[in-house]
Amino acid sequence: xxxxxxNTLRGRSVVMEGDADYQRQLDLFVRCSTEKGIELVKVxxxxxxxxxxxYFLDIGAGxxxxxxxxxxxxxxxxxxxxxxxxxxxxKRRCPHFKIYNDFWDKANLGSTS
Numbered sequence: 001x002x003x004x005x006x007n008t009l010r011g012r013s014v015v016m017e018g019d020a021d022y023q024r025q026l027d028l029f030v031r032c033s034t035e036k037g038i039e040l041v042k043v044x045x046x047x048x049x050x051x052x053x054x055y056f057l058d059i060g061a062g063x064x065x066x067x068x069x070x071x072x073x074x075x076x077x078x079x080x081x082x083x084x085x086x087x088x089x090x091k092r093r094c095p096h097f098k099i100y101n102d103f104w105d106k107a108n109l110g111s112t113s
Contacts, residue, residue, distance in 0.1 A: 023063075036065055047073045059104045064090050071097070080107045 047053065047070070056074035061067040061081050067090070071077035078098040081087040087101035100107040 039066060040069055043070055044073075057109075061090060062086050064093065067097075068094065078109065080104045080109075 043066070053073050054075045056071055056077045057080070058067045058070070058077065059080045061079045062083070063086055064079075067077065067079060071094070076098070077094070077096075078100070079087070079090055080100045080102060081090065082101070082103050084101055087099055090097060091099050100109065102108075
């Protein structure tokens with residue numbers, strides 16, 4: 001991301017232009033791609049080797065297609081998602097997650113969501 005764009009977006013939620021079009025295209029990509037499945041297998045192998053699985057922090061979770069299945073291996077899940085619509089969607093879908101609609105470097109993870 002260029003410095004000008006990053007400075008423009010600082011302090012505001014990320015809203016993608018044409019969110020409906022973006023979501024439709026993303027859904028099509030995910031349905032036609034094996035990428036997410038491969039990532040889940042690789043991440044699952046790493047998780048299996050962890051001695052403790054208490055807390056999971058996902059930065060940029062989007063719609064949660066990886067976050068939700070991975071979260072099942074942990075006691076608590078925290079999400080930092082700058083896109084307001086994606087964060088709202090996850091709050092409705094996963095009310096037990098701690099969700100922060102903010103940039104990762106601005107999120108106060110010590111506060112309540």
